[in-house]
Amino acid sequence: MDNWDELECVLVESGMSSWTSGGQSSSFGRPTDKVSSWNSGGGGFGGGRGKLFKIIGSYWGGNITGLSYYSTDLKFLLFFTYRPRVQGRWWRLQEFLFRWFGGSQGGRGGRGGFRSADSLIKYFRRLSRSHNLTLPPGPPKVTYVPEALCEKESSIFAHYESGINFDKYDDILVDVSGSNPPKAIMGFEEAALCESLNRNVSKSGYKKPTPVQKHGIPIIAAGRDLMACAQTGSGKTAAFLLPILQQLMVDGVAASQFSEIQEPEVIIVAPTRELINQIYMEARKFAHGTCVRPVVVYGGISTGHTIREILKGCNVLCGTPGRLMDIIGRGKIGLSKLRYLVLDEADRMLDMGFEPAMRKLVGSPGMPAKEHRQTLMFSATYPEDIQKLAADFLKKDYLFLAVGVVGGACSDVEQVVVQVTKFSKRDQLLEVLKTTGSERTMVFVETKRQADFIATFLCQEKVNTTSIHGDREQREREQALGDFRSGRCPVLVATSVAARGLDIKDVQHIVNFDLPNNIDEYVHRIGRTGRCGNTGRAVCFFDPEADSNLARSLVKVLSGAQQEVPKWLEEAAFSAHGTTGFNPGGRTFASTDSRKGGSFQRDGASHLAATLSSGADDDEWE
Numbered sequence: 295m296d297n298w299d300e301l302e303c304v305l306v307e308s309g310m311s312s313w314t315s316g317g318q319s320s321s322f323g324r325p326t327d328k329v330s331s332w333n334s335g336g337g338g339f340g341g342g343r344g345k346l347f348k349i350i351g352s353y354w355g356g357n358i359t360g361l362s363y364y365s366t367d368l369k370f371l372l373f374f375t376y377r378p379r380v381q382g383r384w385w386r387l388q389e390f391l392f393r394w395f396g397g398s399q400g401g402r403g404g405r406g407g408f409r410s411a412d413s414l415i416k417y418f419r420r421l422s423r424s425h426n427l428t429l430p431p432g433p434p435k436v437t438y439v440p441e442a443l444c445e446k447e448s449s450i451f452a453h454y455e456s457g458i459n460f461d462k463y464d465d466i467l468v469d470v471s472g473s474n475p476p477k478a479i480m481g482f483e484e485a486a487l488c489e490s491l492n493r494n495v496s497k498s499g500y501k502k503p504t505p506v507q508k509h510g511i512p513i514i515a516a517g518r519d520l521m522a523c524a525q526t527g528s529g530k531t532a533a534f535l536l537p538i539l540q541q542l543m544v545d546g547v548a549a550s551q552f553s554e555i556q557e558p559e560v561i562i563v564a565p566t567r568e569l570i571n572q573i574y575m576e577a578r579k580f581a582h583g584t585c586v587r588p589v590v591v592y593g594g595i596s597t598g599h600t601i602r603e604i605l606k607g608c609n610v611l612c613g614t615p616g617r618l619m620d621i622i623g624r625g626k627i628g629l630s631k632l633r634y635l636v637l638d639e640a641d642r643m644l645d646m647g648f649e650p651a652m653r654k655l656v657g658s659p660g661m662p663a664k665e666h667r668q669t670l671m672f673s674a675t676y677p678e679d680i681q682k683l684a685a686d687f688l689k690k691d692y693l694f695l696a697v698g699v700v701g702g703a704c705s706d707v708e709q710v711v712v713q714v715t716k717f718s719k720r721d722q723l724l725e726v727l728k729t730t731g732s733e734r735t736m737v738f739v740e741t742k743r744q745a746d747f748i749a750t751f752l753c754q755e756k757v758n759t760t761s762i763h764g765d766r767e768q769r770e771r772e773q774a775l776g777d778f779r780s781g782r783c784p785v786l787v788a789t790s791v792a793a794r795g796l797d798i799k800d801v802q803h804i805v806n807f808d809l810p811n812n813i814d815e816y817v818h819r820i821g822r823t824g825r826c827g828n829t830g831r832a833v834c835f836f837d838p839e840a841d842s843n844l845a846r847s848l849v850k851v852l853s854g855a856q857q858e859v860p861k862w863l864e865e866a867a868f869s870a871h872g873t874t875g876f877n878p879g880g881r882t883f884a885s886t887d888s889r890k891g892g893s894f895q896r897d898g899a900s901h902l903a904a905t906l907s908s909g910a911d912d913d914e915w916e
């Protein structure tokens with residue numbers, strides 16, 4: 295039952311016919327006859343009462359991925375969600391059931407009378423116990439092992455050049471709040487890095503630090519906790535890796551190859567497999583030729599392989615939350631030596647989906663209390679409610695570093711908003727792609743199904759396209775990213791799984807085919823281009839029927855990044871009620887540290903609503 299540790303199940307009485315016929319019409323999705331690869335063996339699972347369950351298909355709606363089981367005796371549907379607490383699906387499932395059973399939204403009648411989703415769930419739990427149901431076996435073992443990495447220096451230090459606007463970083467306003475911040479450095483030489491780190495920095499093509507590095511490196515080196523916010527593509531990764539590696543070098547760590555339990559000094563977490571892998575590659579690059587050994591763990595690859603890698607020695611453990619907690623739970627990782635905990639894309643790591651996992655991580659046996667470790671958080675966006683929550687993880691005197699406007703889009707990205715209708719989008723996408731030619735373009739859509747659909751459509755139109763989303767196997771995801779990086783497929787259709795952190799050379803265009811529900815997600819998506827002083831272009835399809843809730847925040851992001859705001863969008867914004875607020879600071883820089891109660895205002899409840907309704911992305915994340 296190992297794989298089902300985090301699993302919850304619920305029974306839904308009757309309603310079978312509507313499900314099998316696909317007639318269910320909840321806004322949360324609909325059942326399909328798609329059966330996940332690991333359960334395609336069909337039904338006949340032995341339940342508490344023998345042959346009770348038969349798989350009728352996998353339920354994957356907009357927000358939940360789960361499985362449906364049908365009990366012929368009991369006339370029940372049984373839903374499972376895989377690692378729901380980690381991935382935030384559980385809440386959605388509750389909400390779905392609540393509505394379905396006559397909760398706040400009325401719904402399908404059914405039992406009704408439940409005062410809360412909680413009481414509904416309690417009822418299902420009791421029901422499940424009274425029928426002595428047992429869970430089916432978990433998914434089969436994942437056997438995928440990624441190709442061994444190339445050890446050639448030319449590959450380790452491969453990088454792209456910073457762009458013409460790199461020096462413009464010097465003009466960005468920076469605000470450090472909190473007591474006694476250390477002085478910023480002006481060049482890498484002031485960072486007092488050891489020889490091997492200095493060598494690796496210059497082999498990476500870094501000549502001078504970006505603002506987040508100028509301020510972040512001395513703050514971390516001074517042992518302070520940090521919440522840092524800087525625009526996409528401005529070098530946050532090196533801002534935390536360099537001072538951490540430097541300290542490890544000073545203290546002289548060496549990964550032990552002979553221990554059954556590895557005790558890393560550093561844990562870095564990030565929300566997606568591809569991003570954590572990229573952070574690992576950066577750590578490997580900067581640690582090249584030193585005694586520090588980084589290791590990466592994430593879902594979709596063989597656990598045995600992962601454990602073998604860890605047991606070769608591990609100082610810096612990079613992981614996605616699910617696999618990280620799994621490995622810690624298996625007793626392969628001891629936490630007592632941990633000195634640094636880094637949350638990249640920290641606002642994502644602390645929102646509804648991941649917060650429980652992060653709390654579990656910091657509450658794990660042996661994990662040093664926050665007073666005895668250094669906790670570092672980085673992102674380009676920081677909703678105020680998340681900032682408040684983040685403070686739980688940080689020492690009281692943490693520093694808040696804001697480079698530019700918190701949540702602001704990178705001004706090196708030209709943003710164009712095009713008014714569309716649901717039905718004109720595909721043709722308009724083809725029009726856009728005619729102008730981009732073979733230049734690398736990422737097309738963001740809202741659901742996995744849509745990603746498959748659009749990728750297939752583009753292939754039929756003879757556009758070399760690949761796709762990445764959470765339903766693809768890890769091997770396929772890596773292949774897709776590889777094909778896109780190499781230019782074999784210059785168009786990548788992606789869900790929000792690729793919105794954050796990915797740093798891919800020469801991505802010149804972003805198309806928001808579907809707008810996300812959350813403006814922060816938009817900022818991250820368009821930040822896949824215009825990185826490190828380079829310029830890029832982002833086209834956004836705006837369907838007034840579907841996207842009006844984003845109009846106001848979009849106008850604010852556009853004007854904050856000195857972009858042209860179309861008149862029709864301004865009008866739409868004027869008449870619409872935005873679901874998400876956005877720092878209206880725009881031209882004048884304003885303090886954005888929530889402790890100051892500064893001018894940065896976001897309606898906490900509405901952010902929550904936006905997070906909860908944020909499309910299909912939740913089961914995309916690790």
Ligand SMILES: Nc1ncnc2c1ncn2[C@@H]1O[C@H](COP(=O)(O)OP(=O)(O)OP(=O)(O)O)[C@@H](O)[C@H]1O
Pocket residue numbers: 453454456499500501502503504507524525526527528529530531532673674794795796797821825826
């Ligand atoms: N000082 C520097 N000089 C030159 N290149 C740099 C420097 N710092 C970082 N880079 C490069 O800039 C690119 C973007 O850096 P990075 O991925 O760390 O940005 P980020 O701020 O984490 O972005 P995101 O918010 O999208 O995660 C990388 O290719 C990185 O190697």
